[in-house]
Amino acid sequence: MSGFCGYDVTLxxxxxxxxxxxxxxxxxLRCSDVEAVAAMRSIATARSTLRDTxxxxxxxxxxxxxxxxxQPAAIAPGDLINSWIRLTSTERxxxxxxxxxxxGALSAGTALTVEQVRAIGDALSGAAGDERLTDxxxxxxxxxxxxxxxxxxxxxxxxxxxxxxxxTNLCNQLxxxxxxMATAALVARDHDATAEEQADRVRIDGVFARLGGIVVANxxxxxxxxxxxxxTDMTPYAAAALAVALDLDADALAATTRRVVxxxxxxxxxxxxLVLGPRAADLLFGALLxxxxxxxxxxxxxxxxxxxxxxATDDPGLAHLLVRTGTDPANMTPAQAAIAMPAIARWLLDAxxxxxxxxxxxxxxxTLADLAAPHLLQLVTSGTDSYELSDSDRRAIxxxxxxxxxxxxxxxxxxxxVLGHLAAGLPVxxxxxxxxxxxxxxxxxxxxxxxxxxxxxTAEQDQAEWDLAWxxxxxxxxxxxxxxxxxxxxxxxxxxxxxxxxxxxxxxxxVGEVRAAALGSFDTMTTIAAATVVxxxxxxxxxxxxxxxxxxxxxxxxxxxDDVGQDYxxxxxxxxxxxxxxxxxxxxxxxxxxxxxxxHESARNANDALLGG
Amino acid sequence: xxxxxxxxxxxxxxxxxxxxxxSRVESALALDxxxxxxxxxxxxxxPQRCHGELLAMRIxxxxxxxxxxxxxxxxxxxxxxxPQP
Numbered sequence: 001m002s003g004f005c006g007y008d009v010t011l012x013x014x015x016x017x018x019x020x021x022x023x024x025x026x027x028x029l030r031c032s033d034v035e036a037v038a039a040m041r042s043i044a045t046a047r048s049t050l051r052d053t054x055x056x057x058x059x060x061x062x063x064x065x066x067x068x069x070x071q072p073a074a075i076a077p078g079d080l081i082n083s084w085i086r087l088t089s090t091e092r093x094x095x096x097x098x099x100x101x102x103x104g105a106l107s108a109g110t111a112l113t114v115e116q117v118r119a120i121g122d123a124l125s126g127a128a129g130d131e132r133l134t135d136x137x138x139x140x141x142x143x144x145x146x147x148x149x150x151x152x153x154x155x156x157x158x159x160x161x162x163x164x165x166x167x168t169n170l171c172n173q174l175x176x177x178x179x180x181m182a183t184a185a186l187v188a189r190d191h192d193a194t195a196e197e198q199a200d201r202v203r204i205d206g207v208f209a210r211l212g213g214i215v216v217a218n219x220x221x222x223x224x225x226x227x228x229x230x231x232t233d234m235t236p237y238a239a240a241a242l243a244v245a246l247d248l249d250a251d252a253l254a255a256t257t258r259r260v261v262x263x264x265x266x267x268x269x270x271x272x273x274l275v276l277g278p279r280a281a282d283l284l285f286g287a288l289l290x291x292x293x294x295x296x297x298x299x300x301x302x303x304x305x306x307x308x309x310x311x312a313t314d315d316p317g318l319a320h321l322l323v324r325t326g327t328d329p330a331n332m333t334p335a336q337a338a339i340a341m342p343a344i345a346r347w348l349l350d351a352x353x354x355x356x357x358x359x360x361x362x363x364x365x366x367t368l369a370d371l372a373a374p375h376l377l378q379l380v381t382s383g384t385d386s387y388e389l390s391d392s393d394r395r396a397i398x399x400x401x402x403x404x405x406x407x408x409x410x411x412x413x414x415x416x417x418v419l420g421h422l423a424a425g426l427p428v429x430x431x432x433x434x435x436x437x438x439x440x441x442x443x444x445x446x447x448x449x450x451x452x453x454x455x456x457x458t459a460e461q462d463q464a465e466w467d468l469a470w471x472x473x474x475x476x477x478x479x480x481x482x483x484x485x486x487x488x489x490x491x492x493x494x495x496x497x498x499x500x501x502x503x504x505x506x507x508x509x510x511v512g513e514v515r516a517a518a519l520g521s522f523d524t525m526t527t528i529a530a531a532t533v534v535x536x537x538x539x540x541x542x543x544x545x546x547x548x549x550x551x552x553x554x555x556x557x558x559x560x561x562d563d564v565g566q567d568y569x570x571x572x573x574x575x576x577x578x579x580x581x582x583x584x585x586x587x588x589x590x591x592x593x594x595x596x597x598x599x600h601e602s603a604r605n606a607n608d609a610l611l612g613g
Numbered sequence: 614x615x616x617x618x619x620x621x622x623x624x625x626x627x628x629x630x631x632x633x634x635x636s637r638v639e640s641a642l643a644l645d646x647x648x649x650x651x652x653x654x655x656x657x658x659x660p661q662r663c664h665g666e667l668l669a670m671r672i673x674x675x676x677x678x679x680x681x682x683x684x685x686x687x688x689x690x691x692x693x694x695x696p697q698p
Contacts, residue, residue, distance in 0.1 A: 005657025015649040022642040029641075031634045033627055035684035039638065039677035046643055046670045054663050061655075085656050099659050110661075 003099035004075050004082045006089030007061055016058035023051045061097055078131035081140050083123030084116040112147055114157040120144060121161025129169035138203045145210035155217045167242075168233045171211070175238025178204050182278035186314070212245020228256050236264035240280035244287040254297035257284040261312045281312035285322045296336065299326030303340050306347040310367075320367055328417075329374050334385070341375045342387045349396050365400050369407035372397060373414040524564045527557045530593045531568060537592050541585060552579055554589070624692035628685040635681035644671045 026047040031040055075086035075096055089096050120141075123129070133141065148154040181201055215227040227246050231239035239260050248256060260280045288294040299322075302308040309326075313319045325331060327340060348368040372379050378387045380394050389397075401407045534554050541547040555575050561567040572593060576586055647667035650660065 003658045005655055005660050007655035007657075007660070008653070011649070011654035015646070015654055018642060018646055018649055022646055025642050029634065029637055031630065033630060033684075035627070035631055035688065036634060036681060039634070039681045042673045042677040043638065046674055049666060049670060050643065050646075054666070057659060057663065088652070088656050094655075099657050 004079075004085050004096055005061075005099045006075075006085045006092075006094045006096045008092065008094050009062065012058055012061050016055065016062060019050050019055045019058060023047055023055065026050070061095075077123075077127035080120070080123050080128040080133065080137045083128060084119035087119040087122055088115070112144060112154060114153060117144075117148055117154045117157040118161045120148075121158045121166065124170050125161065125163040125166030129166045129173075132173055133170075135200070135203065138207060142203065142206040142210055145207065145214060149210055149213035149217050152217065152221060155214055155221075158214065159218055164230060164233065167211075167230045168238075171208070171234050171238040171242050174204050174207055175235055175241050178208075178241055179237045179278055182282075186277060208241045209245050211242060212247065215245075216247050228252065228259075231256065231260065236260050236267065236280040237278070237283070239263075240283040244283050248291075250291050250293035250297045253284075253287060253291055253294050254301050257281070257288060257298055258301050258308060260284060261308050265308075265312075277314060279312060279314050282314050282318060285313055285318050288322055289325060293331070295322050295326035296331045297326075299323055299332070299340050299344075300336055303343045306344050307351075310344075310347065310351070316363070320370070324371060327371055327375070337375060337378070338387050341371075341379060342389050342393070344371060345379060345389070345397055346393060349393070349400060352400070365404040365407040366410050368397065369401045369404075369411040370414065372401070373411055373417040376411075524557070524559060527565045527568045528559075531555070531557050534572070534589055534593045537589060541588075546585060547581060551581065621692035621695040621697060624688045624695070628688040628692070631681045631685035631688070635678045635685070638674055638681065639678040641674060644674055647671055 026043055029040075029043055075082045075089070077086070079086065085096065088094070128137075148158055178201070181197065181204075184197075215230070219225055219227060228243065228248070231243055234242065240257075243253070243256050243260065261284070264280045288298050299309060306323075309323050310319050323344065327337065327344065329337065332340065345368065348364055348371070352364045352368075375387070378385055379389065380398050382391065382394065401411055531554070535556075538547065538554050542549065542551070552575060555568065555571040557564055557568045576590065579586070581589075647664055647670075650664045650667050652660075654660070
């Protein structure tokens with residue numbers, strides 16, 4: 001690239017004449033004294049610099065160069081790097097010349113002045129922003145923008161000079177280039193990006209990041225300014241690329257994402273399933289995921305149109321991750337989940353057969369199972385805390401998961417997330433405590449009913465359910481109100497229970513040896529659950545001094561009995577009657593046992609809901 | 614034949630020449646050229662470099678003037694230390 005210089009003919013003429021006089025004057029200085037050697041050397045250097053370099057340069061500007069090709073030149077309106085020279089020359093009526101002596105571009109690394117920055121903004125608002133920037137110009141611009149972002153005075157100079165059109169033009173051309181590169185990368189997944197392609201990507205991302213930095217710097221000075229207004233006229237992808245650099249808070253980012261994604265869908269005039277290549281949401285969802293609270297904010301903002309989350313990206317995994325993160329009970333309040341989850345579940349149920357090709361999309365059922373996992377109880381049962389869904393919707397959710405082996409496998413493998421909402425601990429209030437234990441029992445029942453209905457056949461599935469059951473038991477024991485004794489070591493009752501179960505081939509440490517009959521028996525499972533919880537509670541009460549040492553231990557289930565549950569109930573009732581315990585302790589232990597092994601009420605409810613009674 | 618010893622008068626004459634040269638250097642037109650090469654006159658990468666070099670030249674010449682005066686002072690001190698005729 002050629003450099004340019006702009007100049008005032010009269011003033012350059014004056015400068016040239018002064019240089020000539022200075023050379024003559026320095027020429028006239030003579031001194032042979034040995035003490036003046038160093039000074040005379042400096043004088044000679046100065047004279048040489050003037051005579052050999054700057055005097056010819058000034059002379060060349062004023063000479064007619066028609067014969068040697070060094071002609072007066074004009075700076076193109078789209079020349080970003082020389083925009084300041086062009087603007088100043090135009091304003092002052094100066095001449096412009098190609099700068100054959102110069103090193104080329106005005107260095108962006110040197111300290112920029114307010115005037116130079118205004119000229120950059122002006123140029124970007126005109127042809128420079130409209131025309132495709134060269135790689136050199138992009139590098140130059142990135143360096144200049146970085147410097148501008150760090151100095152409030154330069155930010156204040158740039159923003160008024162750079163119009164909305166300028167922002168739009170610049171971001172659109174950069175966004176289009178970025179989108180082309182991302183598309184090319186998708187088309188050639190096996191092809192590693194060349195160094196040149198990587199450099200292009202870094203270059204464009206750098207400019208977007210610095211543009212964002214300038215807006216952020218301006219917002220620090222003007223907190224009420226709404227930077228997202230700049231995005232209005234940009235292409236969705238360009239708007240997304242800039243939006244992610246604006247350091248927006250969760251709500252603003254979510255609102256911006258919805259606006260951009262909606263606009264993109266309107267612009268796409270053919271079925272979205274057929275649109276290949278990166279979309280605005282592929283950029284924005286990444287930002288939502290890295291901004292605390294933003295994923296949930298976006299899920300809540302699109303409850304009326306879940307497709308703006310589920311169908312917005314080219315990468316379906318990213319959309320899934322966003323919704324999964326947004327609906328995670330760790331990020332979403334129960335009140336929010338009660339609004340969002342029914343809408344998402346209904347949308348997924350419908351979407352499975354709504355694709356453009358009218359083909360069943362099995363991935364959506366796995367998605368449904370995955371998103372439903374931490375909300376299973378509220379989605380598939382009808383109770384006080386359940387979500388607002390019709391019975392047919394609840395049944396549809398379960399049958400969809402049951403009917404899809406991969407979905408059910410996925411649900412069973414997500415034990416931690418299924419239990420997640422119960423991890424906060426049991427409430428102190430006895431009524432609430434019993435209700436929470438009831439949730440555990442109901443979850444056991446729901447999962448068992450789903451498993452039964454699905455006729456799980458493989459050993460892996462049996463194993464998964466058994467693992468889930470024992471995780472539930474662990475959770476139940478851990479949630480027993482400890483009265484300050486959370487770290488209590490398992491006592492005699494639990495030890496006896498565990499020893500007995502292990503002797504019978506049933507126990508958490510010997511799951512692999514559990515017999516198939518026990519795996520399939522909900523009765524056995526809930527009885528073991530109840531006995532585990534009762535024994536843990538008993539041990540805690542002994543340590544707390546509320547049960548006298550020497551009191552007979554609670555019974556353990558006989559897994560060899562014909563009717564494990566009935567046998568345990570009988571022996572538990574007998575033990576309770578002869579234990580000599582206080583009434584309140586007997587009530588406590590009875591409630592705990594009854595909540596989990598309550599004549600299979602939970603199982604009946606679950607089966608009624610799922611199988612239609 | 615060894616050179617004749619330098620007397621105090623000769624040293625003072627040399628000092629005078631150096632001070633006269635220093636005055637001419639310090640008032641040289643070259644010291645003010647940078648004022649004519651500002652952005653009021655021209656802009657561009659080469660004019661920017663020119664302005665920078667003219668500023669550097671000003672510093673160099675002023676240093677040269679100061680060195681000449683230092684040299685002149687040293688000669689005068691030597692003259693004062695020699696036996697006066």
